[in-house]
Amino acid sequence: MRSLVKFFSSVKLAIVLIILITIASVVGTLIPQNRGAAEYAARYGGLAGFFTGLGLTTLYRSAWYLGLLILFALNTVVCTLTRLGPKGRRAFGPARTAAPQALAAMRPNVRFRLPGTLDEARARVTAALRDRRYRLDAKAGEGRIDVLARKRRLGWFGSDVVHLGLLVVLAGGLASGLGGRRADLALVEGQTAGVPRAAFQVRLDKFETEYYPKGGVKDWKSRLTVVEGGADVLTRVVEVNEPLRYKGYSFYQSGYGTDWNAARLDLEIRRRGDPAFVKPLTVRTGVRTPVDDPGVTSLLVRRFVPDFVLGEGNQVRSRSEEPRNPAALVEAWKGEERIFAGWIFAKYPDFGQGHAEGMKARMTPGGQAAGAPAPPIAVVLKAYAAAPYSVLEAAYDPGAGLVWLGCALVTAGFFLAFYWPPREIRIALEETRGGTELAAGGHAAKGRDAFQAEFEALFRSVRRPE
Amino acid sequence: MTESTLFTIAFAVYVASLLVYFAALFARRERWSRAAALLALLGLAAHTAALVVRTATSGHAPFTNMYESLSFLSWAIVLALLIFARSARTPRLGPYLMLIVVALVALASSPLMPKEATPLVPALQSYWLWLHVSVTLLGEAFFAVAFVAGILYLASPAPDRKERFDALAYRAVAVGFPLFTLGGLVFGMIWAYRAWGRYWAWDPKEVWSLITWLVFALYLHTRIVMGWKGKRSALIAIVGFLAALFTYFGVNYLLSGLHSYA
Numbered sequence: 006m007r008s009l010v011k012f013f014s015s016v017k018l019a020i021v022l023i024i025l026i027t028i029a030s031v032v033g034t035l036i037p038q039n040r041g042a043a044e045y046a047a048r049y050g051g052l053a054g055f056f057t058g059l060g061l062t063t064l065y066r067s068a069w070y071l072g073l074l075i076l077f078a079l080n081t082v083v084c085t086l087t088r089l090g091p092k093g094r095r096a097f098g099p100a101r102t103a104a105p106q107a108l109a110a111m112r113p114n115v116r117f118r119l120p121g122t123l124d125e126a127r128a129r130v131t132a133a134l135r136d137r138r139y140r141l142d143a144k145a146g147e148g149r150i151d152v153l154a155r156k157r158r159l160g161w162f163g164s165d166v167v168h169l170g171l172l173v174v175l176a177g178g179l180a181s182g183l184g185g186r187r188a189d190l191a192l193v194e195g196q197t198a199g200v201p202r203a204a205f206q207v208r209l210d211k212f213e214t215e216y217y218p219k220g221g222v223k224d225w226k227s228r229l230t231v232v233e234g235g236a237d238v239l240t241r242v243v244e245v246n247e248p249l250r251y252k253g254y255s256f257y258q259s260g261y262g263t264d265w266n267a268a269r270l271d272l273e274i275r276r277r278g279d280p281a282f283v284k285p286l287t288v289r290t291g292v293r294t295p296v297d298d299p300g301v302t303s304l305l306v307r308r309f310v311p312d313f314v315l316g317e318g319n320q321v322r323s324r325s326e327e328p329r330n331p332a333a334l335v336e337a338w339k340g341e342e343r344i345f346a347g348w349i350f351a352k353y354p355d356f357g358q359g360h361a362e363g364m365k366a367r368m369t370p371g372g373q374a375a376g377a378p379a380p381p382i383a384v385v386l387k388a389y390a391a392a393p394y395s396v397l398e399a400a401y402d403p404g405a406g407l408v409w410l411g412c413a414l415v416t417a418g419f420f421l422a423f424y425w426p427p428r429e430i431r432i433a434l435e436e437t438r439g440g441t442e443l444a445a446g447g448h449a450a451k452g453r454d455a456f457q458a459e460f461e462a463l464f465r466s467v468r469r470p471e
Numbered sequence: 472m473t474e475s476t477l478f479t480i481a482f483a484v485y486v487a488s489l490l491v492y493f494a495a496l497f498a499r500r501e502r503w504s505r506a507a508a509l510l511a512l513l514g515l516a517a518h519t520a521a522l523v524v525r526t527a528t529s530g531h532a533p534f535t536n537m538y539e540s541l542s543f544l545s546w547a548i549v550l551a552l553l554i555f556a557r558s559a560r561t562p563r564l565g566p567y568l569m570l571i572v573v574a575l576v577a578l579a580s581s582p583l584m585p586k587e588a589t590p591l592v593p594a595l596q597s598y599w600l601w602l603h604v605s606v607t608l609l610g611e612a613f614f615a616v617a618f619v620a621g622i623l624y625l626a627s628p629a630p631d632r633k634e635r636f637d638a639l640a641y642r643a644v645a646v647g648f649p650l651f652t653l654g655g656l657v658f659g660m661i662w663a664y665r666a667w668g669r670y671w672a673w674d675p676k677e678v679w680s681l682i683t684w685l686v687f688a689l690y691l692h693t694r695i696v697m698g699w700k701g702k703r704s705a706l707i708a709i710v711g712f713l714a715a716l717f718t719y720f721g722v723n724y725l726l727s728g729l730h731s732y733a
């Protein structure tokens with residue numbers, strides 16, 4: 006136990022750990038983190054398995070990196086605690102009788118003789134020290150007084166406050182890592198969504214994208230209402246950099262998009278062999294819509310993609326979220342029989358129509374057999390619209406408060422450590438025949454030049470009071 | 472006057488200051504050194520005006536692209552130089568630090584750096600942009616002082632001079648480290664928390680800030696607790712500044728991540 010404490014109180018260990026953590030962190034920025042196995046295989050070939058096995062591809066969550074952080078935290082705790090006792094005595098302990106050699110060993114130090122009695126000498130010394138804002142403790146003995154003068158005593162603890170702050174930050178990180186959760190909520194206007202594991206919901210009232218005059222997104226704004234127990238409790242506009250916070254949860258504007266899966270399409274139905282026949286029809290994706298026509302009883306848009314491409318294996322997918330090549334997979338039904346299915350394109354109204362069967366055979370496996378009669382109608386995709394949705398990230402982060410507290414401690418500790426240098430002056434006054442012998446020594450860990458100047462000025466004024 | 476005129480004036484005055492600094496160093500004229508510092512101050516005034524004009528015309532903080540942040544970093548280094556010029560008690564800090572300033576300003580002026588002010592993407596529209604970047608770059612300016620002091624330490628043959636460079640480096644770190652911690656790590660975390668909902672994402676830029684910070688923590692502990700001074704301290708200060716530079720430039724160009732805009 007004792008040797009363990011000794012091990013963990015060592016600053017050498019801290020230095021080794023700082024170096025190891027630094028090197029590990031560098032490695033983690035050179036190897037891209039949290040990518041797919043295929044990417045690592047392409048990048049590193051045979052080494053990929055080795056890297057993954059060592060946790061180098063999820064380095065900051067790997068057991069050994071966390072282990073280093075834990076050792077570091079233990080090191081900080083033990084190291085700080087073992088030094089606290091002596092420092093506390095230095096800062097707050099009582100005045101003691103100082104041996105002359107001890108005072109002479111201090112830097113800076115002085116020794117001289119004052120005329121007058123012990124009490125007169127004490128009064129002079131006290132006045133000079135008080136002028137310079139020292140706090141005084143004294144121990145009176147037989148013909149002798151030991152004065153202990155200190156100021157800015159909290160400065161001794163700057164490093165301890167920094168170390169404590171770091172521990173609090175690490176604890177906050179741990180709490181966030183273990184207890185934090187987040188979920189993306191994609192909402193269209195008017196939609197309400199439950200927040201995972203919270204007893205309230207949020208509703209998106211309005212979603213707006215603002216643009217700069219020259220193009221480019223200026224801001225996204227989502228007006229969110231918190232709904233709890235069936236009642237609206239709070240409404241706030243969430244923007245990037247302006248999250249909504251409620252009951253430990255925060256809601257961030259994290260993305261946006263268009264809900265193409267629920268697109269609303271304006272179609273035109275034409276009858277073959279009757280060019281005068283044009284019938285508009287509005288449908289929603291996935292909803293079968295009745296058609297008043299002898300050959301076709303209903304239409305169904307099975308799927309809509311804003312930017313049609315044929316991917317691998319002739320799979321239809323959307324290249325982007327922008328409506329660059331909008332296409333709909335339309336099915337025509339007669340009663341309970343599907344009589345044709347084919348893709349129609351807003352930009353190429355003639356394409357697809359005559360090829361409905363061929364397209365279908367290529368693209369909708371399991372569809373109707375080839376060679377079926379040509380469909381009695383043609384469908385044109387005239388217009389399409391879909392609601393924009395806003396992606397809000399709901400985050401529950403139980404560690405953030407600790408992290409801010411730790412940061413405040415670190416900052417305060419820096420101030421104390423670097424800019425609140427503590428000072429200590431020990432003075433022994435001893436009555437001698439016809440005067441008083443004064444011996445003094447000073448101690449400062451920082452700003453020694455300034456302290457030396459103060460020390461000298463102080464004792465000059467003791468010698469020759471104005 | 473336009474921003475680019477003011478910036479060019481500042482550049483010219485800095486170059487003049489650099490020349491006078493080196494002349495003072497080689498001719499051993501202390502008074503010339505003071506004239507060089509005065510020129511640096513004049514350059515700083517023009518540079519400040521350039522930053523103000525840019526802020527007024529663009530309507531946002533003057534550090535949203537490489538040109539702007541280079542300009543601000545060089546501004547901060549001149550400020551750090553003027554703060555330390557007197558108490559450094561060496562005629563060498565001025566010329567060598569000014570050399571870095573002139574190099575950075577030249578880089579900012581080069582055609583490599585697009586200069587037009589572009590509207591801010593939503594994530595950058597925050598007063599934390601001001602706090603985070605300005606305080607971080609200010610901290611890095613003091614790391615630049617420690618860097619020059621470290622190099623001078625290694626290059627200098629005279630022990631009494633070495634002593635001064637060592638003390639100077641420590642004082643610069645004592646200013647730069649708290650500023651860098653506050654700006655780079657604390658303000659960065661607060662802003663990330665507001666904009667992305669997470670205060671720390673192990674993004675390469677974040678990790679490199681942490682690395683820079685760890686190097687300076689190493690500097691302090693080896694020095695204070697193990698009594699390392701001089702050569703090893705100087706080397707750590709140099710490595711620390713290089714890590715800060717890499718965080719600032721290298722990460723943008725060589726590694727990818729969330730911070731890709733600045």
Ligand code: HEM
Nearest residue numbers: 014015016019077080081084088164167422688691695696
């Ligand atoms: C990277 C994390 C750390 C930071 C940022 C940090 C920060 C500091 C700071 C600012 C000081 C005061 C320096 C000065 O007064 O000039 C200090 C002192 C000190 N630190 Fe750390 N520290 C860290 C980790 C550690 C660890 C793990 C240990 C454990 C061994 C440690 C042990 C000490 C000791 C013994 C001092 C001596 C000064 C005193 O007792 O007042 N530090 N630290």
